[in-house]
Amino acid sequence: MGETQSELKSLASAINGMLDRINESYRSQVRFVSDASHELRTPISVIQGYVNLLDRWGKNDEKTLQESIDAIKDETENMKSLVEQLLFLARGDNNTMALQVERFELSALAEEVLRETQMIDGGHEYNSHAAPVFINADRSLVKQATRILIDNAMKYSPPGKRIIVSVSSADGYARLTVQDEGIGIKSEAVPRILDRFYRADESRAKATGGAGLGLSIAKWITERYGGHIEVLSRLDIGTRISIVFPTAPEGLS
Ligand code: ATP
Ligand code: MG
16 A cells, blocks of 8 residues: 555656646747737837828828838838748747758868858958867758847947857867947846846846847757856956857877
């Protein structure tokens, strides 16, 4: 009897644990859908507002016409990137993403992203330090994760500030780091910035646009290849975020 009872007890606690997990994942799905809908509502309302404005007065007013066109262009662009981010995460959750794993050199990728960034951002000073290191992953996804980090460094640093991109390896891990001298993140917010839809300090973040999905996508990408993300930040001083992957020694791919 005694033994059966303890077996029943551990079975009951296993079932409880499982129900808790199902419950939590259900709740997080509901939250995801509701946050996503909320994010999409804003651009739709703005577009609607401008269309109404045009409909009523704007057709013959050159200035209103141009202002409306610009705003509608902006908002559709925001909506497009938001929908792309949502699709990425949905495919990741469903495991329906087509992935192409190859062995490639990380610092060459960092240099490539940096060159592309400098073409579009003349407002910051870029530096890089890179040591060659190979990893196994989908190259275009790692490129996307790198872009996400650089995009944040750009967005959250005042013009003229320095952004440093570096690649290094140690203890079997390759590390791609983006460091900025920007607004920084308050310490309470640091543990949450990888969460979906989380934005630290909404009032300051509002001016920069974005839904708070970038880092959650970068997190998915790094974890998919056995890696993780490291964040170090000080408010008003700057931020350093690294994506870390296991290295791929030669001959093992
Ligand atoms: P999105 O990337 O979806 O356009 P986002 O930039 O707000 O929007 P994340 O990239 O996930 O979303 O970043 C989450 C939050 O973390 C940001 O809103 C910002 O508050 C903070 N953050 C991220 N990177 C930096 C950085 N380099 N400097 C300061 N704050 C940062
Ligand atoms: Mg971002």
